[in-house]
Amino acid sequence: MSAAKQQDWNALSDEDFRSVVREFFTTHYPEELRYSPSRRRLSEMRGWYDTLSQHGWVAPAWPAEYGGMGLEPGKLVIFIEEQEAHGVARVPDHGIVMVGPLLIQQGSDDQRKRYLPKILSGEEIWCQGYSEPNAGSDLASLRTEAVLDGDEFVVNGQKTWSTLAQDGTHMFMLVRTDKQARKQEGISFLLVDMKTPGITVRPMRTLSGHEEFCEVFFDNVRVPKENIVGEINKGWGVAKALLSFERLFLGSPKLAQSALARLSTLAVLAGRDRDLVFRDRFAALQLDVDDLNGLYRRFTAQVRSGEKLGPDVSILKIWGTETFARIGDLIVETAGGAGMVDGPSAFGNETFDVLSNFYNARPSTIYGGTNEIQRNIIAGNVLNLPSA
Amino acid sequence: MTENDISERLQQQQLITDSVTAFARRELSPAALRSGAVSRERWQGLAELGLMGMMIPEDTGGLGLRIGDLVPALEALGRPLLREPLVASAVFAGTLLSKTASTEKGAELLARLAEGALLPAVAWQEEYRLEASHAGTMLAASGEGRILTGRKILVVPGTDIDGLLVLAGTGGGKALVWLEPQAKGLRIESGTAADGGAIATVHFDKVPVDTADILSVDAGDLFDEALQTTTIAACAEMLGLICGAIDMTMDYLRTRKQFNRTIGSFQGLQHRAADLFIQQELSAAAIARAVADFEATTDAKGRAIAASRAKARVSSAALIVTKEAIQMHGGIGYTDEHEIGLYLKRALTLSAWLGNAGEHRARFAQLTMGVAA
Numbered sequence: 178m179s180a181a182k183q184q185d186w187n188a189l190s191d192e193d194f195r196s197v198v199r200e201f202f203t204t205h206y207p208e209e210l211r212y213s214p215s216r217r218r219l220s221e222m223r224g225w226y227d228t229l230s231q232h233g234w235v236a237p238a239w240p241a242e243y244g245g246m247g248l249e250p251g252k253l254v255i256f257i258e259e260q261e262a263h264g265v266a267r268v269p270d271h272g273i274v275m276v277g278p279l280l281i282q283q284g285s286d287d288q289r290k291r292y293l294p295k296i297l298s299g300e301e302i303w304c305q306g307y308s309e310p311n312a313g314s315d316l317a318s319l320r321t322e323a324v325l326d327g328d329e330f331v332v333n334g335q336k337t338w339s340t341l342a343q344d345g346t347h348m349f350m351l352v353r354t355d356k357q358a359r360k361q362e363g364i365s366f367l368l369v370d371m372k373t374p375g376i377t378v379r380p381m382r383t384l385s386g387h388e389e390f391c392e393v394f395f396d397n398v399r400v401p402k403e404n405i406v407g408e409i410n411k412g413w414g415v416a417k418a419l420l421s422f423e424r425l426f427l428g429s430p431k432l433a434q435s436a437l438a439r440l441s442t443l444a445v446l447a448g449r450d451r452d453l454v455f456r457d458r459f460a461a462l463q464l465d466v467d468d469l470n471g472l473y474r475r476f477t478a479q480v481r482s483g484e485k486l487g488p489d490v491s492i493l494k495i496w497g498t499e500t501f502a503r504i505g506d507l508i509v510e511t512a513g514g515a516g517m518v519d520g521p522s523a524f525g526n527e528t529f530d531v532l533s534n535f536y537n538a539r540p541s542t543i544y545g546g547t548n549e550i551q552r553n554i555i556a557g558n559v560l561n562l563p564s565a
Numbered sequence: 566m567t568e569n570d571i572s573e574r575l576q577q578q579q580l581i582t583d584s585v586t587a588f589a590r591r592e593l594s595p596a597a598l599r600s601g602a603v604s605r606e607r608w609q610g611l612a613e614l615g616l617m618g619m620m621i622p623e624d625t626g627g628l629g630l631r632i633g634d635l636v637p638a639l640e641a642l643g644r645p646l647l648r649e650p651l652v653a654s655a656v657f658a659g660t661l662l663s664k665t666a667s668t669e670k671g672a673e674l675l676a677r678l679a680e681g682a683l684l685p686a687v688a689w690q691e692e693y694r695l696e697a698s699h700a701g702t703m704l705a706a707s708g709e710g711r712i713l714t715g716r717k718i719l720v721v722p723g724t725d726i727d728g729l730l731v732l733a734g735t736g737g738g739k740a741l742v743w744l745e746p747q748a749k750g751l752r753i754e755s756g757t758a759a760d761g762g763a764i765a766t767v768h769f770d771k772v773p774v775d776t777a778d779i780l781s782v783d784a785g786d787l788f789d790e791a792l793q794t795t796t797i798a799a800c801a802e803m804l805g806l807i808c809g810a811i812d813m814t815m816d817y818l819r820t821r822k823q824f825n826r827t828i829g830s831f832q833g834l835q836h837r838a839a840d841l842f843i844q845q846e847l848s849a850a851a852i853a854r855a856v857a858d859f860e861a862t863t864d865a866k867g868r869a870i871a872a873s874r875a876k877a878r879v880s881s882a883a884l885i886v887t888k889e890a891i892q893m894h895g896g897i898g899y900t901d902e903h904e905i906g907l908y909l910k911r912a913l914t915l916s917a918w919l920g921n922a923g924e925h926r927a928r929f930a931q932l933t934m935g936v937a938a
Contacts (some may be wrong), residue, residue, distance in 0.1 A: 179641075214648065258580045450934075456927075456930040456934055457923070457926055457927060457930060459930070459934070460877075460926045460927070460929050460930035460933070460934070461877075461926055463929075463933070464625065464851070464874055464877055464895075464926070464929065466880055467851075467854065467874065468847045468850045468851050468854070468878060470634075470848030471847075471851065471853055472846060472847070472850045475850065476851075489846070492839075492842065492843045492846055495839070495843060496843055496847070549836065551835075551839075552835065552836040552839035552840070553832070553835065553839075555838075555839035555842055555843075556829075556832075556838050556839050557833030557835075559839075559842060560815050560835075560838050560839070560842060561815070562815065562818055562819060562829035562838060563819065563820070563827050563829050563830040563833050564830060565830045565831070565832060
């Protein structure tokens, strides 16, 4: 291990740590990848992944004993804030953000030894297999099944919306292992090597024209029994443990903030920045973003002080993504005729892609639990309204 | 500020908030809004809680706390729809008096206010538009003395007051003048606000002004700062109102049955209820940011931006929430006998007072985006 990997980051003062992180991104992060409007593929991010790996910075949240930076919550928030301020794009990070912490908490020693180092080195890239064509918001109704046959599970079924599965070497997935049990109780959490025979990955093109996620088909795929995480039929609890941090992450103001900056640029290009009607609407959105920031800080402060996040964190995801969507709408409206153009339009000497924010806003209110599901959570668990 | 000061400040804030919350539970109920009248007894009670003196500087006998310290207390009082004009008289007039306490008159009035023995109103506005100059009322020399001529509108409270702090032009700048209701040439024409409270149009017909009652002849800046402090305080009171309206509405959704089900189990209502909760949390976030910015800045522009960001959000949220509250109550919500309507009326009043959401959004745009075409 290099000296950098053994550093006790938590011993630094917050200010010192912030400047170390800022310095790191400024020095190492490729300029052309800053403030990326859409999700980057592995091929584009490989160099950055390697840089992170060499410096021991791949996994800020993992404990140091497993090769992470071991940041305590307050330091982690600073890390994320600096990452966002610098416009650092996500590497394919399901392994880092989801699989790693999960195995550290609930995996076996063998699983930790087998998988964690290769996430840190970037040799293995993980994708998620949760949703199915008939199990979306009602995820617990999933039907992809795993039947034990000797020392192996035989998996049959179909997963969908697997983000960047075409780049994944491994998938963590939810499978049904007991058809008799109540919905949530017959589900297990399984780790699968994507090279196993019987797996077919079909990328899906989105409305934005990118191939961001895939359908994955399983046809008699044989998976070693020891690849189950936690106990058999207890996978729902394993998966749920990952959710509240995801809601905070999905409610980050960065999407809305960068969209607002683009709107501001467009307003000047389109000659609308002095227009009173435009200004009123821009000011309203600016306040929406500012108040989103306020909420986000409140929740991150909660994490920082070691408190558990409550169900009210759902308001972040709703307000963040819907503000993002309203900004996308005003971008299209402000662009006038350029709103019909696919790809960049010319404004004088500059170009501006009018529809990218608009397209990106569409899935944001759907993924990570649709905003309707988030509202159900607030109604039921925050406002204590009775269930239907 | 040292850490000791901060923790002392937090302790004082907590003490006052606790006693105010207890007072609000014991003494206040939304129904009191119906009577319209200010209770001098309750005013005295508020003074005994230390609320009048909270923001008075320590060297003039107050606690020297800042607007942020007052937010939780105002929220607690806004929840059951405090009728008494704590923000208009204690915060607005109180801040003006604190800033002019170097005059004998200012100090005397401030002391009376802190005891709960003074109910003042501020007369500053001359047009309905926030951005108007409000400088048509003039303080002019006349023989040996000076006289005040002009008209002010939307004076809160508009009846049963002990005196007026009048903002007047002097030709060169702005003056702040104290007038008692019985002053010669002064006519107070009382009207009624949407929430049933009294507001007044005040006419000044060559009102003679005693030199001792001129609290400042250079009041422009101190007035702006007091106005912005008051604007944030009004937002805090509205936040309480928003929370109160949501509580009452959620109680209704949890108990009212139709089609053999509690109506709160219908998703159509649940999702709208969730949106109201978001408005509440955004309002709290906007006020927290405004308070932090207000206390951190020393320039007038920064303070104006802080006040406008809060008022733009909270005025809008208060109306969204109270209108939805009526809708969710159904027909009973439109009757005068149900208390939820009082929340709407109070929201109408407080959201328009000191500039509505649109006006403050426009000012926010003006101050943050440069001058419009």
